[in-house]
Amino acid sequence: MGKTLRTRATPGLAGSLLGGMALFVAFPHAHAAAPATNVENGRYLARAADCEVCHTAEGGTPYAGGRAFSLPGVGVMYAPNITPDKTAGIGAWTDQQFVDAVRKGVSPGWKHLYPAMPYPAYARMSVAQVRDIRAYLATLAPSPQKTPENALRFPFSVRGLMVFWNLLNGPAATYADDPGKPAEWNRGRYLVEGPGHCGDCHTPRTATFGLDNSHALGGNVVNGWRAYNLTSDRQSGLGAWSDEDLARYLATGHADGHGTAAGDMADVVGHSLRYLSVQDIHAMVVYLRGLPPYRTAADMVEHTTPPAGDAALPQTTRGARLYAATCAGCHMPDGAGRQSSFGTITGARSLGADNGRNLVRILVQGSGMQTTTGVQVMPHFVGGGLSARDLADIASFVMTHFTTATPQDMEQRVRNAQQAAKP
Numbered sequence: 120m121g122k123t124l125r126t127r128a129t130p131g132l133a134g135s136l137l138g139g140m141a142l143f144v145a146f147p148h149a150h151a152a153a154p155a156t157n158v159e160n161g162r163y164l165a166r167a168a169d170c171e172v173c174h175t176a177e178g179g180t181p182y183a184g185g186r187a188f189s190l191p192g193v194g195v196m197y198a199p200n201i202t203p204d205k206t207a208g209i210g211a212w213t214d215q216q217f218v219d220a221v222r223k224g225v226s227p228g229w230k231h232l233y234p235a236m237p238y239p240a241y242a243r244m245s246v247a248q249v250r251d252i253r254a255y256l257a258t259l260a261p262s263p264q265k266t267p268e269n270a271l272r273f274p275f276s277v278r279g280l281m282v283f284w285n286l287l288n289g290p291a292a293t294y295a296d297d298p299g300k301p302a303e304w305n306r307g308r309y310l311v312e313g314p315g316h317c318g319d320c321h322t323p324r325t326a327t328f329g330l331d332n333s334h335a336l337g338g339n340v341v342n343g344w345r346a347y348n349l350t351s352d353r354q355s356g357l358g359a360w361s362d363e364d365l366a367r368y369l370a371t372g373h374a375d376g377h378g379t380a381a382g383d384m385a386d387v388v389g390h391s392l393r394y395l396s397v398q399d400i401h402a403m404v405v406y407l408r409g410l411p412p413y414r415t416a417a418d419m420v421e422h423t424t425p426p427a428g429d430a431a432l433p434q435t436t437r438g439a440r441l442y443a444a445t446c447a448g449c450h451m452p453d454g455a456g457r458q459s460s461f462g463t464i465t466g467a468r469s470l471g472a473d474n475g476r477n478l479v480r481i482l483v484q485g486s487g488m489q490t491t492t493g494v495q496v497m498p499h500f501v502g503g504g505l506s507a508r509d510l511a512d513i514a515s516f517v518m519t520h521f522t523t524a525t526p527q528d529m530e531q532r533v534r535n536a537q538q539a540a541k542p
Contacts, residue, residue: 161255168314169391174198183262188235194271204261217253231281239289243313288329307406320346337413344382345473352412355419370400378467381486389489420471421523425453438516461495471522475514482510483536507533
């Protein structure tokens with residue numbers, strides 16, 4: 120677990136068929152036993168691939184499925200149970216069936232999976248690595264929890280159409296290392312584009328819901344949250360971050376001057392990235408730093424530096440008074456954070472980018488993140504006596520106090536987030 124795990128190549132067949140007799144002699148070798156699986160490598164890769172988050176309903180049994188994914192214009196789909204239960208889970212699947220589902224998006228019975236399952240990215244993993252993940256999943260306790268039926272609009276409800284989607288959008292395949300790049304860059308590319316499937320959230324989608332790789336990792340909206348630009352652009356991406364800050368953010372979910380992960384990204388850190396080795400986090404940083412810059416207006420934000428102490432909180436607006444009463448106890452008047460560095464919000468892109476999209480989501484939905492020191496919680500403020508107007512005023516104050524952003528139609532944005540948060 121503490122060292123970098125390297126890609127294992129799938130053994131190929133050697134030799135040639137020289138007629139009927141040669142075929143007869145070679146036949147037993149064609150069915151030689153597959154290499155032994157490595158459960159610990161499978162555990163590491165399952166975490167790198169973030170399997171638990173997607174396949175666990177909120178408050179549910181890990182890997183037992185049921186998490187809902189709502190796709191605008193498409194409908195709602197539910198992640199399946201991948202515990203070794205033979206009826207509700209994948210216990211009756213063969214290893215090859217599991218490999219085909221993970222790398223090709225085809226489950227038993229020629230049932231094509233939807234791209235909410237990032238099999239085009241997982242195809243970057245070798246067959247041996249996917250078999251290791253299966254070996255790890257087989258060690259879990261079986262769960263009989265059944266997966267709800269998807270509720271998809273036509274024509275997305277026709278699974279057979281996924282055959283044509285695959286022709287347009289994937290899946291990809293393993294690829295050789297680039298000999299012109301250092302080993303850490305190649306390892307980082309594998310982790311980011313493969314098991315980490317970062318592009319599935321941070322890359323915009325085409326009209327066919329495939330990844331728009333012309334703007335790879337340039338930012339997107341997923342589940343109502345802004346997944347920020349990861350390219351090397353200095354104003355809207357990661358170009359102004361230091362290597363140390365980026366590594367710290369990936370490994371812990373927080374970096375001073377850049378804020379704390381929330382929403383889906385908090386889940387990724389808490390259940391995936393924080394388990395990766397120091398070497399692998401560094402490799403991801405190396406790869407991300409090498410991405411060509413791409414500027415996105417939605418991710419642009421210019422921060423201001425409030426004065427320290429009580430002077431940081433002028434009581435001149437309704438939003439300022441609500442912030443003082445509701446937020447300053449944890450985040451301090453100047454955003455420094457009182458009890459924990461995770462409460463430090465200064466410099467966070469969420470304070471102003473995309474008209475405060477993620478700021479509003481945090482106020483309405485809250486956020487929690489698993490860390491080495493316990494769960495870091497940002498509570499939501501719905502049902503706590505604060506109206507939509509109150510939350511809008513708080514968001515507007517935060518945006519104008521900590522950034523130069525100009526809030527627009529914030530009360531409607533709060534109401535939209537409240538509607539989206541309803542079960």
